[in-house]
Every structure is written in C-alpha cells, then in structure tokens.
Amino acid sequence: MWLDCPQIASTTVPGQFVMVLCRNQGGDVPLLRRPLSIHRVDGDRMALLYAVVGQGTRWLSHRKPGDQVDILGPLGNNFTIDADSKRLLLVAGGIGIAPTVALADFALDRGYIVTLLIGSRSALHMYPEDQLDRAVSTGLNVVVVTEDGSKGRKGMVTGALSDLAAGADQIYACGPLPMYRAISGDIDILDGKPAQVCLEQMMGCGWGVCYGCTIETKNGLQKVCQDGPIFDIKDVMWNSVVDPVVGRL
Numbered sequence: 673m674w675l676d677c678p679q680i681a682s683t684t685v686p687g688q689f690v691m692v693l694c695r696n697q698g699g700d701v702p703l704l705r706r707p708l709s710i711h712r713v714d715g716d717r718m719a720l721l722y723a724v725v726g727q728g729t730r731w732l733s734h735r736k737p738g739d740q741v742d743i744l745g746p747l748g749n750n751f752t753i754d755a756d757s758k759r760l761l762l763v764a765g766g767i768g769i770a771p772t773v774a775l776a777d778f779a780l781d782r783g784y785i786v787t788l789l790i791g792s793r794s795a796l797h798m799y800p801e802d803q804l805d806r807a808v809s810t811g812l813n814v815v816v817v818t819e820d821g822s823k824g825r826k827g828m829v830t831g832a833l834s835d836l837a838a839g840a841d842q843i844y845a846c847g848p849l850p851m852y853r854a855i856s857g858d859i860d861i862l863d864g865k866p867a868q869v870c871l872e873q874m875m876g877c878g879w880g881v882c883y884g885c886t887i888e889t890k891n892g893l894q895k896v897c898q899d900g901p902i903f904d905i906k907d908v909m910w911n912s913v914v915d916p917v918v919g920r921l
C-alpha cells in the first residue's frame with residue numbers, strides 16, 4: 673500500500689516502522705495500532721507491505737485511493753552498515769521481506785554490493801519479483817528459495833544462507849521467529865559474520881511507554897519498539913521472544 677506521507681518519507685531510515693490505526697473514525701476495534709515495517713520510500717510516498725492476517729490488516733486492505741489512514745512514525749532504530757563493509761547479504765523470510773527491500777534500495781543507492789536472499793513456502797507466497805526490477809537494474813543480486821521447490825532452489829532459507837554467508841561482510845535478516853532460532857542455534861550458518869535482525873513483536877504503544885514489547889537481551893531488558901526493532905542476533909535471548917503470530921487479532 674502506497675501512502676502520500678511526506679513527513680515520514682522524508683525522515684525515515686531502513687528498519688524503522690510505523691504504528692497504523694486500523695479502524696474507522698469513532699470506532700474502537702481493534703483498539704491497538706498495528707506495527708508495520710516501512711517497505712519502500714519514493715519521494716513523498718511510503719509503501720507498507722503486509723499480509724492480511726487479522727482484523728486490523730483486513731481493515732487496512734479495504735482502504736481505497738483517497739482514504740486517510742492515521743499513522744504514527746517513523747519509529748524505532750535502524751539497520752546500520754559498518755564502515756568497512758562492502759558486500760551485504762539481506763535475508764528475507766516470508767513477509768519479512770518488507771524492511772529488507774528498504775535496506776536494499778538504500779544500500780544500492782550508496783554503491784554497496786547487495787544480495788537479497790528470499791525464502792518463502794512456495795511460488796504462490798513469493799513476493800512479486802517484478803517489484804524488484806528497478807533494484808535488479810541497479811545491481812541487486814536476487815536468490816530465491818522455496819520450501820516446496822516451486823520456484824528457485826528447494827529448501828529452507830537457512831541452507832542457502834550458510835552457502836552465501838562466506839561472500840558477505842555483513843548480514844541482515846527479517847523473518848519468522850523459527851528462522852531466527854534456527855540461525856542463532858547454529859551460529860556457524862553466519863560464517864562468523866556480524867548479523868542484525870529485525871524483530872516483529874506485538875506492541876501496545878510503539879514508542880516506549882507501555883513496556884508490552886520487552887524482551888531479554890545480553891544488555892538487559894530492552895523494548896523492541898524503542899531499542900529495536902533491529903538487534904544484533906547474538907544479543908537477543910531468544911527464549912524471551914514471543915512469536916507474534918500467536919494471539920494475533
């Protein structure tokens with residue numbers, strides 16, 4: 673969904689998110705705003721990429737051109753690129769492709785060598801590849817993995833990640849919790865490379881007030897909305913992270 677949103681589009685950096693109020697004016701359900709990653713920016717416009725998984729995103733999917741949406745943001749921290757990194761490997765599992773494309777656009781514009789590894793259940797669930805045409809024309813290397821082999825290489829994204837990690841200076845991942853657990857449980861997959869992950873978590877406020885998104889890290893308790901959503905994969909105590917799919921409205 674593309675939104676005319678100059679205030680956010682002009683200030684956001686890759687990895688940030690917005691809190692979207694997904695209900696009609698005067699309504700009270702769903703009560704909480706939905707956190708959605710900023711997917712792309714183009715001039716005054718910003719794109720949000722989401723899957724319709726519940727009441728809030730279903731409401732959003734019924735918006736028409738000209739409608740107004742109440743959005744809070746940009747929120748959270750951002751992906752960072754080390755001064756000596758040149759080759760970046762971006763790993764996207766499922767809808768986790770949302771913030772990785774923002775990072776790919778940003779890094780390609782600045783001359784980095786970028787590989788985007790996309791994993792999905794099947795070709796049917798794949799992010800539309802034509803949406804990457806402009807990025808590919810500016811040098812993006814795309815590798816596709818599907819669990820059923822209906823597109824690209826067959827297997828799990830973690831298998832392809834371990835093959836590609838050696839060629840990268842830095843790794844960035846966004847995907848479901850099982851993907852993070854698989855990577856953090858076998859850190860050799862990363863070939864010793866530094867890796868940042870983008871966490872998805874149920875959120876109450878989105879700006880550090882309610883403590884509803886707190887997780888344990890090696891640096892103590894941290895709030896995903898304010899200290900994250902980007903964390904070093906080695907810092908997160910993965911047992912403290914709740915899969916947001918469970919209990920989603």
Ligand code: FES
Pocket residue numbers: 874875876877878879880881882883884885886895896897898
């Ligand atoms: Fe309220 Fe993070 S969502 S503190």
